[in-house]
Amino acid sequence: MRKKITTILTAAGMLLLSNACTDLNEQVLDETLSANLTEQEAANGLLAPVYALLPEIFMHTRYFALQEISTDEAILPYRGGTDWGDNGIYLALHRHNTTSTDPNVNATWNNVVQSLSRSITAITSFKSSTYPGAAQYLAEARGMRAYYNMIMLDLYGIAFIKEDPGTTSTIVRGEEAIKYIESELLAIEPLVQPKSVVGPGRLNQAAVWGLLSRLYLNAAVYRNIYGASFTFASADMDKVIQYTDKIIASGQAKLSADYFSIFNDNNHSNDELIFAVDQRAELNGHNRMAYFSISGDQFPLAEFPAANGTDGPGITSDFYKTWTDAYGTVDPKADPRFYQENMSVYSNKADTCINDADYKINRGILRDQQYGAIRVNGAFLRCPDGKLKVGRLTYLTRNRADLPVSFSQNIDFTTAGSNYNSGYRVSKYEFSKKSNTGRNRGDADIVILRLADIYLMRAEAKLRKSNDAAGALADVNAVRAARTKTTPPPALTNMSLDILYRERGFELYWEMVRRPDMIRFGKYEGTWTEKTNSDVKKRIFPIPQNAIDGASNLPGYMQQNDGY
Template identity: 80%
Template sequence: MLVFNIYLMKKKLSLIFTAAGLLLFTNACTDLKEEVLDETLSVELSDQAAANGLIAPVYALLPNLFQHTTYFALQEITTDEAILPYRGGTDWGDNGIYQALHQHNTTSTDPNVNNTWNTLVQSISRSITAITGFKESADPNAAIYLAEARGMRAYYNLVMLDMFGIAFIKEDPGTTSKIVRGEEAVSYIESELLAIEPLVQSKTAVGPGRLNQAAVWSLLTRLYMNAGVYRNVYSPTIEFRPEDLDKAIQYSDKVIASGQAKLSADYFSIFSNNNHTNQELIFAVDQRADLNGHNRMAYFSISGDQFPLAEFPAANGTDGPGITSDFYQSWVQAYGAVDPSRDPRFYQQNMSIYTNAADTCINDADYKINRGILRGQQYGALRVNGAFTRCADNKLKVGKLTYVTRNRADLPVSFSELIDYTTAGSNYNTGYRVAKYEFSSKSNTGRNKGEADIVIVRLADIYLMRAEAKLRKGDAAGALADVNLVRASRTATLAPPALTSMTLDILFRERGFEFYWEMLRRTDMIRFGKYEGKWTEKTNSDVHKRIFPIPQTAIDGASNLPGYLSQNESY
């Protein structure tokens, strides 16, 4: 059975896109119409090369979708986990779009919304193009690729349904898509995933970077857990149908029993640069391709005066979002008098040297910044005039960081719990920061060349969704066992202590501890009835803000089809 390495194909995308006549898209592509880039080329391709040229584009925009200013912004900055103020009155103002996201006042011209929408629409369209091509392909693996493309179309539609409340049904590239909502959208996505379930390969065969059998079961589990939201997204009470919960348990059981994924003993290794082989990953954005991915998950939150790589003195952070005090306090309340760093998911100190009072000289190879939630004074490589300071023995000089690059050497890089939209709460150093993904060792600018695969689904989520389904069916003991199994698995350090009881509030809190910064929080908050609540700088309780506005450009682009695409309520 062929194992097609999608990451190797990405290295050749430019050639393949042209040779195969790949389709170019416009922003106003609501009906998923496409333009052929070049139909005049007569490049002769083997059946296998043509098939590879069709499947690679289906995955190619995943890194774009999972950038900090697309899916991440919509899934995290809208929640109680992340907040991005106007830093120092000079950075991340962006006409107030991040404040509006956090306060649930986003408009249909928001670029984060537009970019997410456009990436999803283009990815759906590329999937349709691939499906059409594979139906006529003579390649012996065409049936597998066809199933993958069909499954990816379902995945993109699942994200579209979650974020915008609609899904697109389209089989013929020459026709206009049918737009569906609610029950019809849920049934369509379910039927597509079920149809390809027996046809895709196992995760063991293809790895987490391609849609695999365990990934399909995982997406079905996710669909069933959220089906009550998707059927009636504005309902004040979410209906969890027993049959949905049973199916969520059924497909999570399949994932677990298959042995295609295993819980990682080392929590932060799940998000490290070599995580493609981490067995906890089920489905992920493959970023190995010549390191052509992005490092945005690592750079977005940390300070502009944190330089994590001894080799690259220009690679730094950007003082983006921090966690809210509300989210931090959920850790404090869980651990009481014990510091939350007791939990190995909260923090990983890579070098005790960081906490030494005096400047220290260290080998370049030993220099790594800490991971997890970063609090207080930060230590790191000291930079002067664009170069790192060296000790007499040429080792890297590490000390207390200040905001030298901001011309604020008087301001320490000392992260505070306070972060809000006041002048005091919007300074460069406000808010505890998140360095969950490892900073790419190849990112010479800090933004480019990501090495870590970005998690879409991992095994811990399967256990916790199964726990939730059990709990909603009244099986608190079964739910508690699943949650404690995940907690006990983190044996590389001292595992979190076992919980003694389980409620929906405890389970929601546990999902926050396990999955913070992984772009699940908005979906979780809606499902658990928390999204209309109050937290730092957010008081809007309008249920219509559970989904985002359809971009105005998309509505304008469909204006020649009266009634085809209507704006979501309250926008």
């Protein structure tokens, strides 16, 4: 019997008591409300808000900023003294001097808390639903609540336990938080569907196994966040191996022969993705991951002269040095994960006319002089035959025709190191072919979990459990050998935790795992470009001041993290 649905989405349940922590007095109403909806359509309508804010969480100035600009991978100076100043928040983030009023910290918190609230609303509705598929939808919503709590635990050191929208959440930390998240993921593991059924944009069986693996791998950190060292329990490492084995054996994901195809704008169908933020254009995604780092005078699309980059973060010279140290006298571009050349003008300067359909900017880590379409007075220059003219780029849009778009290795917070062309850039995600501004209409799914990370997590667990260097080496080399579209990187001959850490940087750079990696490997208190703060209290971020103020009617409920 069809269930008559009069409301798909109700006012989101408060995570805490009224007005506590953040503004969750949102009323989300579907304009397609209709008694004619099928039960499955109604169920989809209840589940959709659980995922709806993922693109906001993973924006370049939110989760990405917290997980990358706080590390040795990314640095964002005050460009030219005019751009990306933002009251010094990116300088402070990189230096581990972030405060509880930082807008990136606050926006990420608010998005995650709202997503938790929406998950609870969906869970409550599915519990009372008579729809035959309600159990699977309920499991999915519970799993997403666990995932959002994993983000909370990782970034802010806390998790929220809440079942009834009308009650106050219980705040848990450390072991209690780990056990709660673990219990939720284990409870729903038998109920969620395989990736082949729901795709990578929804929580699926392999994704649950992957989240469990990630939770167990980081459990030592979460238990003792300020510890001088971490004790990686053998039981935890066994579980990492158990669940990564499940993923690999299941065949639900496959390593991609073409590394950069994992980040193309059609990557929703890439077999390597396990769990991702669904960014297909019809879902109104954004592609700012592609736009954030490249130059404002790089125009990746022949069709859209207004679509460009923004001269955002570059990689630090410290991170670049990990590549050159590993490859010695060989240019690291020999590694297909480092660089992909898409225009022959880089190797043959006479090739200055390109068919529009063949025009693509290069991918990976971009160094030195850049070439591309030249925009003058709002239009691209053309060759006599109508083809797109490409050439040496300068900062015309900044009224600096004298300044070449030639990325230097040096980047820091000095005047010279903060110029528009300072720092090697990252063009990992493909610039969406449909984005007429460079800022919206992104197609590329943003990776949360992919198979290469699963292999590398298993390798790490083997090393930490029993120093199984041979087993870890086999896993790492399996990932390297898979990239066969071009010559794959050479097989490694030995393995250690330091080599594995370096390898995770090569494989997963710009994928928002660097901060937890640095903490877990004992690197986060180190010194790198413009960063000397060694305070262990900075491993997690401050709870936003407005969240603490919002809970002021509950004395002692919301405690600020140590060191803030």
